Amino acid sequence: MKKLATFICLTFAAVTILKAQDKPNVVFILADDMGYGDLGAYGQKLIRTPNIDKLAENGLLFTQFYAGTSVCAPSRSSLMTGQHTGHTAIRGNYEIKPEGQRPLPDSTITLAKMFKKAGYTTGDFGKWGLGFVGSSGDPLNQGFDQFYGYNCQRQSHNYFPEHLWNNTQKVNLDNSFTNLQVYAPELIQQQALNFIENNQRKPFFLYLSYTLPHAGLQLPAANEEFEQYKKAFNEQPRAIKKEWDGNGYQPQAYPHAAYAAMVTTLDTYVGQVVAKLKALGLDKNTLIIFTSDNGPHREGGNDPEFFNSSGGFRGIKRSLYEGGIREPMIASWPGKIQKGRRSDQAGAFWDFLPTFAELTRQPVPAHVDGLSILPVLLSKGKQQQHEFLYWEFHEDGGRQAVRKGKWKGVKNMADLETSGWELYNLETDQKEHNDLAAQQPAIVKELEEIAGRSHRPSDVTEWNFKRN
Structure with a gap:
C-alpha cells in the first residue's frame, strides 16, 4: 500500500509539473536608460555584454522596436497597459511626496493581472515607479504576487539607499550618503533568483525591472569590471567640485568606466538568470524578453557620445527622435524561436500585452493599442502591421x-x-x-x-x- 501511495503521489506530482509546463514561463528583462547601441549585438565596441549577446545569438533580434516614450514612468505604464502614451494613464514622471509617483488607477488592466488570470505566479524585482506603497498603483494591487526593490523611481537614483521594499514591508539597509555599504542591485538580484527557485514547479511571470545603467554612476567598492574599464579607457579622474550630500546624483570621478561597468554588471545578472533557468531545467519552457525603457541618459556625468549609446541615431533620453525611443529588443526561447534571426518588424511596448495574451490564451482587453507579435516570434502565421505608432512627451x-x-x-x-x-x-x-x-x-x-x-x-x- 505504501508503494502504491508513493506511486500515486509521484504520478500526481509529475502530472502537475506537466500541466505547468503547458504554460511557458515568461521572464521580461527591462534595462533602465540603456541605448540602442549599448550592446555588442547592436554594434557596441567598448562595453562587454556577452550574456545578452548570447540571447540574441540564440534568439531573435529586433531592429525597429520602440519604447513607450522617452522617460521612465510613462514608458513603463505603456508596457504594463498595452496602450501608447496618448492613452495610458501615466504620461509623465509625476512625483508624489515623500516617496513615490502618481498611481495607476484601480481599474487598470496590467500585464501582471492578465498573467494572474491565466494561472501564473507573478513577481517584480527592481524599480516600479507607478504608484506609492498602499496606493491603487502599488504593484501588489496591479497583479504582482511579490515585489522587491524600489517602489519610487526617484529613490532609485541612489544604488546605496537607506531602504528598499519587500511587498509593503520597508527593508532598512545599513547605508547613508557617508556610508555606502549595501549595493541594492545585488539584493534585488538574489531575490529574483530565489523567486525562480521557489516557483519552478508552476508557471511564472518574472518582471526584472532593473535599475542599471540609470544614473547615478555607482558601483560596489570592489568591482573588477570598473577597474578593468578604467585601464582599458586610460581614464583620468575628473575633479569632484563638491562633496556629495546625498541629494541628486553622487559625483563620479570615472564616468566612462563606471557606466561601462554598470552595463556589464547588468549583463552578468542576465547571465545568472539564464544559468538558473538552465540549472532547474526550465530554459526550454521559458520565453525571455530583453529591452530598455528609453534611450541613453546624460545624467550624473554620463557621456553617451563616448560609447555611441544611441547607435548612430539622433537623440537620447527625453527626445522623441529615434535615439530617445528606439530600443534593443531581443527574444529568446530555445526550440520555439529560431536562432540567429533578425526582424525589422516595427513594434512598440504596447505590443507586449496582446502578445502575452495570445501566448497564454487570454482575451485581449478593450482599448489596447498594440498588436500581438507572436507570429513573428514563432515564425508562424501572418504578422499584422501597425497603421501607425504614436508617442507623447510632456517636458x-x-x-x-x-x-x-x-x-x-x-x-x-x-x-x-x-x-x-x-x-x-x-x-x-x-x-x-x-x-x-x-x-x-x-x-x-x-x-x-x-x-x-x-x-x-x-x-x-x-x-x-x-x-x-
Missing part, C-alpha cells in the same frame, strides 16, 4: 511623434511660430537629418490628424496639449 513644452510606414514626424509643441512638425523618411534617413516637412505638406497634415486623434484628454492638466 520641455511637450512633444509628439508619429511613425507611419517610412515616414516619421516629430512635433515640438513649444514652437508656436510654425506647425512645429519635422518630417523624416526613415528608409533613406534613419538619423533624421533631412527635414522634409516643407516638401511634403500632405504627409505632415496626415500625421497631424493622427496625432490629434491619438491624444485622449487626461485629468492631469500638464499632460494635455494646448493646441490639440
